[in-house]
Amino acid sequence: MNKLKALVIDDEWNMRNLLRIYLTKEGFDITEAHNGTEGLSYLQKNSYHVILLDVMMPDMDGWHLCEKIRSFTETPILMLTARGDVKDKVHGLGVGADDYMVKPVNSDELIARLFALVRRSSQSLSLKEIGKKIMYTDMIIYPDRRQVMVLDTNLDLTQKELDILLILAENPQRVFSRDEIIERLWGSDFFGDNRVVDTHVKNIREKLQLAGLEQNPIQTVWGIGYKWLYSVEEP
Template structure:
């Protein structure tokens, strides 16, 4: 079966260029010129990856990404003319999987797409038998990707959940930012490790808002982060 790609960009010239690149590689391509159109297409088709422009008139790419992450873990590659590190960190922090700055070579684009799909496939195939983690006021269900705080489900983005689960499953050790980036994004990720700080901040805020009486992610000065158990695992 052909790889299904959704291209989201308000500029026709860019969509046309991407379509040429992707169809030459043998991909099946659908296009959306607005964020609203993209969300509508996602309800009708099953895509393998989304190429998402940041600057669009009705909904910017960040808004679209956040909306998608509320119900789907499909790989998202953000495309933008903005090269500032803070923009990249923000995009990755809200759930994007990778970031590519315009202009770019077709070879790099295709390589990034294959990398995202490969990581997504490996993640699904290597998922172990579920071992639910239970802590005071907090439980994590890996298979269902559910986090319960005070017996109420709390929504986390894909990367926020993966980060929390990684720390919880290895509560005996502290991880550096670089180690966590490698685990969450893979060896071929070359972005900023500070994106981990954004995810940690989001996890802490959501946990506190949900009523968790302790901070589940502890800062280990000079190293990085570790999971705070707040009592024995039950």
């Protein structure tokens, strides 16, 4: 059985170390981020079963970070803080946290809450309607539950990688420019380089190849952008 993956975002080394001891003992695979910016970077590249998030951090407080995380993933979030006011707890839950604990935490209660969050999240995913599926050689895409299977193995994509794949797969043979993709995913206020799309597409292609898909469905349309070669959609 694969280990449960947890992301710990806290600027205090002592707290990260304590949480690492607690969670590693229970079989979790831990990734540590010492501030909000680093935490976001990890989340954009990897998937986790649960996030432990500190509230008071220097570069970005936990409430703001929680809102950012909720804009692109439903991964369960447990907020940890030294502030025990009810209004703080209400605010944390209001911005998207799933649970809230006041430091110092009891290890047994923490682990019990984490397993409960993971269990509820798994049940929620299993109850989602499968709906239509898109098939391409040895790959099956379930858009409604945002899942991609290659050779019966779940493909681990970041949120943006999955978004781009779905835009293309749900519109086979249609050419999408980089600017169109950026508009859909980042909005009109995006001021970065549109080559960010190329980076995500490169990552998708590499992951599909590593997963064993022999023919890649994403075709480059030189000077414009990308299109999906072909797919079969079933109800």
